[in-house]
Amino acid sequence: MQIRTLFWGAALTPALVLAETESHRLPAVDIIGSSADAFSLSGSAYVLSNEDLEKKEYTDVHRMLQGAPGVYLQEEDGYGLRPNIGIRGAASGRSERVSLMEDGVLMAPAPYAAPAAYYFPSAGRFHGIEVLKGPGTLRYGPFTVGGAINFLSTPIPDSPAGMVQLETGENGHQRGHAWYGATHGQWGFLLETHQQSSDGFKDVDRSDRDTGFDKRDYIAKLRWTSPAEASLRQALELKLSHSSEVSNETYLGLSDGDFHADPNRRYGLSALDQMDNDHDGIALRHLLVLGDRTQLTSVIYRNEFQRDWFKVSGAGGRGLGGLIDDANGGDAAARAILDGSQDVSDVTVKHNNREYTAKGVQSELAHAFTTAALEHEMVVGARFHQDEVDRYQPVEVFSQTNGVLVPSGYVAPTGGDNRVEEADAWSAWLVDKVYIGKLILTGSLRYEDIQSKARRYGDPGRDTVSRRDSNDVSEVLAGLGATYLLSDQWSLLAGVHQGFAPAGASATDGTDPEKSVNYEAGARYWGERVNVDAIGFYSDYENTLQNCSLAYPCDLAGGGSQDSGSVSFGESRVYGMELAVGSTLWRAANGLTVPLRLAYTYTRGKITQSSESSDAAVESGDRLPYLPEHQASVTVGLEQPAQWGGYLTTRYVEGMCVTGGCDNGLERTDDLLVVDLTASYYLTSAVEVYGKVDNLFDEQKIVARSPDGARPNLPRTAALGIRAHF
Structure with missing residues (x-):
């Protein structure tokens, strides 16, 4: 591995490289590239290739990411339909503190106005996943407190090729995945579908x-590439996407007593709960090659997302969380309401009906040059983004009579249930990677200017505005990273950068964004049979922010909670260590190998000084919620390449505090130890059959208490499948 190759891999991979004249392929937008490119990055990086994903056949992004150190995952429904992903202490609720992208484009329904990721593409169709932390995240905002995750879609192949995959399993599980594409001359195309269903557990x-x-x-x-002989080389790629989901999911969990009796039970109050959503996306990317060392890449994008999550929100004048708390406290009436043995009026089932629009244009100019014998790879970029969420959320009222929900009324939406939130954001960034002998220095600057506003209506017809909120935020962020290549096998890295996460559009005037200063340092050893990354991190939060929502309401010091806007926890500190190991434990002369992959993360995070101006119910010394102190994932395999393979993955997550005080067992999740097994066999070089068992030993624990009660992980679930490439 040559140092020069490492430099150019790290520098040019993210920028849509169009190869020399013999290639007509426009690659997917990578933010890291291959695993080899991560060696010289001045920041923690983790790459899952398509081969890695196919080995385990996961369709839950939580399971896919469990091997990435420094990434925290909070399960909710067992299938990963609405993932909760955090990085290095950044809040995991609805993944709203992570810059989530698909092919380099922000994919949250409204990243600035309402960043909670209620939309997520089907993870089973991903072609690769990249996780980036450290100073390099300043290039991929707006959320730079933790990191960025880029999900790669299937690329257009260079020659006619396709794939068909069919899978069936327990609980009515069905999955189909197929794609076909080709490149002919200057034109290329790809058609793909992924379909998955289950009866639930x-x-x-x-x-x-x-x-x-x-x-x-x-x-x-659809892709067009200029002729090989053209004096001006360029390429265009149009991507269209559509997805739909109907899921009978709820916010209502279980009391602890009922959970321990049957973790897979659901109360009859939630019988009508159902999510129904549709997503449409369009992205047009353009690459212009302006010379051997200069290129301009641009993308215009628009995403539309509509959802109606019809779900129970309260009964008898009590919210779901309060009902569960009362049942846990021994309230016989609350238990009877949940059991269905006590009649109760005023069972509210809300249409959480929202329409999201996100659109924008972004451009990057990459230029490599030499000054004073120093090699530079500079990237200058800018983005204008607009997004909006329109909430019109009526409530249907029922009575629980003899355990049956009987319609009794309708409440038209006003106030918080009838509001529009908007955000306009200008972003600009400058990244300069300088090669000085064996030292690579990367300086980064990012500018964010965000104007957000929200209006609430006092009547269902929206004739009167009952409240207006607005907030303007401008920030300049800086970062510096360094990598020293001791040899082809050893490298040292260090970095510091400013973290930033804007508040949602319902924030009132003067609400500060979440801000932090993040440090990291570590070493990498990548040998012939062993790769080791060991990185320590420390994040000093000047302002720790929580966006309030129905899923994660903000507890207030005076009692009660709020489900919109934002509150500040004050100052906090997060520190820890990430360890990633990849190894071939044994290799036989006939090619039989025993691969190993290990990821371990140690983390401590707490409030160091509560905010005097905030109403949040936190105190100095409180722990940050849903942040495990220890977590680890180990995969051991036995494989004969191109013939067969088997993989055993063991994941451990220590119990987490769900509130800052963490005073008793009702404010913690359980320790979790889960083992997954996957095995595959090639019938021919192009046809593979496989079987998998998730949660082999059927270990179910309380993995979350949000939203509204104790929630289990997926029980033991088996499936069989076949995949054919052609």
Whole structure:
């Protein structure tokens, strides 16, 4: 591995490289590139290739990311339909503190106005995943407190090729994934679909409705590349996407007593709960090669997302969280309401009906040059982005009579249930990577200017505005990273950068964004049979922010909670260590190998000084919620390449505090130890059959208490499948 090769891999991979004249391929937008490119990055990086994903056949992004150190995952429904992903202490709720991208484009429904990721593409169709932390995240904002994750879609192949995959399993699980594409001359195309359904693993009291889902994704790509002999080389790629989901999911969990009796039970109050959503996306990318060392890449994008999550929100004048708390405290009436043995009026089932729009244009100019015998790779970029969320959320009222929900009324939406939130954001960034002998220095600057506003309506017809909020934020962020290549096998890295996460559009005037200063330092050893990354990190939060939502309401010091806007926790500190090991434990002369992959993360995070101006119910010394102190993932395999393979993955997550005080067992999740097994066999070089068992030993624990009660992980679930490439 040559140092020069490392430099150019790290520098040019993110920028849509169009190869020399013999290639007509426009690659997907990588933010890291291959695993080899990560060696010289001045920041923690983790790459899952398509081969890695196919070995385990996961369709839950939580399971896919469990091997990435420094990434925290909070399960909710067992399938990863609405993931909760955090990085290095950044809040995991609805992944709202992570810059989530697909092919380099922000993919949250409204990243600035309402960043909670209620939309997520079907993870089973991903072609690769990249996780980036450290100073390099300043290039991929707006959320730079933790890191960035880029999900790669299937690329257009250089020659006619396709794939068909079919899978069936327990609980009515069905999955189909197929794509076909080709390149002919200057033109290339790809058509793809991924479809997955399940009956679910929970049973609803007194109801025959299943608790599963039906999710469908469709992708189409069309690419044009200039002729090989053209004096001006360029390429265009159009990507169209559509997805739909119907899932019988709820916010209502279980009391601890009911969880321990049957973790897969669901109360009859949630019998009507159902999410129904549709997503449409379009992205047009353009590459212009301006010379051997200069290129301009641009993308215009628009995403639309509509959802109606019809779900129970309260009963008898009590919210779901309060009902569960009362039941845990021994309240017989609350238990009877949950069991369905006590009649109760005023069961509210809300249409959480929202329409999101996100659109923008971004451009990057990459230029490599030499000054004073120093090699530079500079990237200058800018983005203008607009997004909006329109909430019109009426409530249907029922009475629980003899355990059955009987319609009794309707409440038209006003106030917080009838509001529009908008954000306009200008972003600009400058990254200069300088090669000085064996030292690579990377300086980064980012500018964010965000104007957000929200209006609430006092009547269902929106004739009167009952409240207006607005907030303007401008920040300049800086970062510096360094990598020293001791040899082809050893490198040292260090970095510091400013973290930033804007508040949502319902924030009032003067609400500060979440801000931090983040440090990291470590070493990498990449030998012939062993790769080791060991990185320590420390984040000093000047302002720790929580965006309030129904899923994660903000507890207030005076009692009660709020489900919109933002509150400040004050100052906090997060520190820890990440360890990633990849090794070939044994290799036989006939090619039989025993691969190993290990990821371990140690983390401590707490409030160091609570905010005097905030109403949040936190105190100095409180722990940050949903942040495990220890977590680890180990995969051991036995494989004969191109013939067969088997992989055993063991994941451990220590119990987490769900509130800052963490005073008792009701404010913690359980320790979790789960083992997954996957095995595959090639019938021919192009046809593979496989089997998998998630949660081999059927270990179910309380993995979350948000939203509204104790929630289990997926029980033991087996599936069989076949995949054919052609």
